[in-house]
Amino acid sequence: MTDFPPLQNDLLLRAARREPVERTPVWIMRQAGRYLPEYRALRADEAFFDVVRTPELATEVTLQPLRRFPLDAAIIFSDILVVPQALGLRVEMIPGRGPYFPDPLRTVEDLRRLRRPDVREALRYMLEAITMTRKALAGRVPLIGFCGAPWTLMAYMVEGGGSKTFARAKGWLYRQPEASHRLLSLLTDVLVEFLIAQIDAGAQVVQVFDSWAGVLSPDLFRTFALPYLRRIGEEVGKARPEVPRIVFARGAHASLAELAEAGYDVVGLDWTIDPRQARELTGGRVALQGNLDPCALYAEPETIRRLTHRMLEAFGPRGHIANLGHGLHPDHNPDHVRAFVEAVHDYVPVASE
Numbered sequence: 001m002t003d004f005p006p007l008q009n010d011l012l013l014r015a016a017r018r019e020p021v022e023r024t025p026v027w028i029m030r031q032a033g034r035y036l037p038e039y040r041a042l043r044a045d046e047a048f049f050d051v052v053r054t055p056e057l058a059t060e061v062t063l064q065p066l067r068r069f070p071l072d073a074a075i076i077f078s079d080i081l082v083v084p085q086a087l088g089l090r091v092e093m094i095p096g097r098g099p100y101f102p103d104p105l106r107t108v109e110d111l112r113r114l115r116r117p118d119v120r121e122a123l124r125y126m127l128e129a130i131t132m133t134r135k136a137l138a139g140r141v142p143l144i145g146f147c148g149a150p151w152t153l154m155a156y157m158v159e160g161g162g163s164k165t166f167a168r169a170k171g172w173l174y175r176q177p178e179a180s181h182r183l184l185s186l187l188t189d190v191l192v193e194f195l196i197a198q199i200d201a202g203a204q205v206v207q208v209f210d211s212w213a214g215v216l217s218p219d220l221f222r223t224f225a226l227p228y229l230r231r232i233g234e235e236v237g238k239a240r241p242e243v244p245r246i247v248f249a250r251g252a253h254a255s256l257a258e259l260a261e262a263g264y265d266v267v268g269l270d271w272t273i274d275p276r277q278a279r280e281l282t283g284g285r286v287a288l289q290g291n292l293d294p295c296a297l298y299a300e301p302e303t304i305r306r307l308t309h310r311m312l313e314a315f316g317p318r319g320h321i322a323n324l325g326h327g328l329h330p331d332h333n334p335d336h337v338r339a340f341v342e343a344v345h346d347y348v349p350v351a352s353e
Contacts, residue, residue, distance in 0.1 A: 002131055004202060005139035012073045012142050012205060016244035016265045018287050018319035024312055025072035026344040027144070028337065029248075030327030031065040032077045036334060038064050048093035049085075052078050058129035059136055066141070068334060069341045073142050073205065076133060076198075078126050080148030080209055083190060084157050086122040087114045097161070104160035108179040114186065119193045127201040134202030145203030147194055149210035149232075149249070150187040151225040154180070166215050173216075173224050180224060188228045192235045199240045207246040207268070208232055214251015214270075221252055226262065233263025246289060250326060256281040271325025275314040287319035292340065294324045297332050301339035308343035317349050 007013075011025035033039055039061055043051065051057045061077040081091045081099055092100045105111065120127065134143050148156075156162075158169040172180050195206045213225055233245055247259055248268030259267050260282035269278050269290035278288055296307050312322065322344045328337065 002134075002202060004134050007142060007204070008139045009072060009141045012321060013244060015319060015321050016205065016246070016287050018284075020318065024315075024317065024320050024322045024344055024347065026322035026341055027071050027073035027075065028065075028324055028328055028340070029075075031069075031071065031075065031337075032061045033328065034330035035328050035332040035337070036064055036068070049079070049091075052082065053125045055125055055129040055132050058126070059133045062129070062133045062143075063136060065337075066137075069338055070345060071141065071341060073144050074133065074137060075144040075146065075207075076126065076130050076203070078129070078146070080146070080153065080211075081156060082123060082126060083147060083153055083187070083194065086117040086119065087186075087190070088117075089114070089157060099156060099161055101157065101160040105158045105183075108176055111179060111183060114183075116186065117190065119190060120197050123194060123197070127197055130198055130201040130203055134204075142204040143202060144205045144207055144246075145195065145198030145201075146207040146209060147191050147198075149208050149213070149225065149247075150184040150191065150228040151216070151221075152210050152212045153187050154183055155212045155215070157183075166212060170215065170220070173220055177224075184224060184228050188231050192232055192239075195232065195236045196239050199236075199243050203243070205244045205246065206236065207248060208264075210247070210249035210252070213249035216252075218254035221249075221255055222258070225249070225252070226255055226258055229259070230262040235263075237263050246321075248289070253281075257283070260285040266321060268323070269325060275311065279316070284319070287321060288315060289321040289323050291323070291325040294326050294329055294332075297324075297328070297336045297340060299336075301336060304336060304339040305343040305346075308340055309347050312344065312347045313349070 058077045094100045155166045155169040244265040246266040247264040250270045266287045271293035
C-alpha cells in the first residue's frame with residue numbers, strides 16, 4: 001500500500017456514513033470532461049481512449065475541475081467500457097456518436113471470444129492514474145473510483161453501442177437467460193476484483209454506474225441486475241469495509257428499497273424521483289446522492305441557486321451527497337456549474353420549529 005498525505009476534507013466520507021457534517025458535500029458526475037475548454041484543448045491532439053490509458057493525462061483531466069470549482073471530491077477520469085476492452089472486445093469512441101463496438105456479442109457462441117483478464121495487469125493504466133492522482137491531490141479531497149454495472153456493460157456489449165431501447169440486449173434476457181446470467185456473472189467477478197484493485201491503488205470511495213437500469217422492467221431488474229449489484233456491494237464491502245460504496249441505478253425507482261439493502265453505503269438518485277419519497281423508500285438505511293436535473297444548469301445562476309437550495313431542503317442535512325441526477329452535458333456553461341457548486345456551499349438549512 002502506498003502512503004498518501006492525510007485527508008483534509010472528509011465531508012464526503014462522513015456523509016456517506018450518515019455522520020454529522022458541517023455542510024452537504026458536493027461533486028458532479030462527469031465533472032471532468034467535454035464542457036471544460038481546457039479538456040477540449042487537451043483532447044485536440046489526443047484520442048479519447050489514449051487519454052484514458054495515459055496516467056499523466058488522466059490525472060490532468062481529473063484535476064481540471066478541482067482547479068475551477070470548490071468540489072468536495074475528485075473522480076478519476078476513465079470510462080466504464082475499459083472492462084469490456086479488458087475482456088477482449090474492441091471499443092471505439094466516435095465523435096458525436098459515442099461508444100461503438102465494431103464486433104459486438106451477437107450470439108451465445110460469441111461468449112467464447114471473451115477472456116477472463118488479469119485485472120491488475122490489463123487495467124494497470126487506470127490503477128496507476130488513481131495512485132498518481134491521489135498523490136497529486138495531496139489530501140485536498142477524496143478520490144472516487146468507479147466501474148459500470150454488469151447489466152449496463154452487457155447492454156453495450158450486446159447492442160454494440162448506445163440505444164434508446166437496448167432491444168438486442170434485452171432480447172438476450174428473454175431468449176437466452178442462462179447465457180445472460182453466465183455473462184453477468186463473469187462481469188461481476190471482474191468488477192469486484194477491479195474495484196478492490198482501485199481501492200488498493202488509492203480510491204477512497206467507489207461508485208457503480210448502472211446507467212441503463214431504467215430500460216428494464218422491475219422484474220427484469222430484480223432478476224438480471226439487482227443480484228449482481230448486490231454481489232459487488234457485499235463482496236467489495238467484505239474485502240475493503242472501510243471504503244464507502246455508492247450505487248447509481250438510473251431509473252430503477254421500483255427497487256430503491258432493495259438497493260438500500262444491497263451492500264452499499266449510498267444510493268444515487270436520478271432527477272425523476274422526489275428526495276422525500278426516496279427517503280421513505282430507503283428507510284434511512286443508506287445515505288442518498290443527487291439529484292438536480294442536469295438541464296437545470298441551463299437556467300440563470302440565480303435560478304440554479306434556488307433550485308439547488310430546494311433540493312437540499314428536500315433531502316435534509318444528514319446522509320446526503322449533493323450531485324446532479326446524471327452527468328454534465330457537453331454544452332453546459334462552466335459558470336453555471338460553479339453556480340451549482342457554490343449554491344450547495346452557501347445553503348443554510350431552515351431551522352426546524
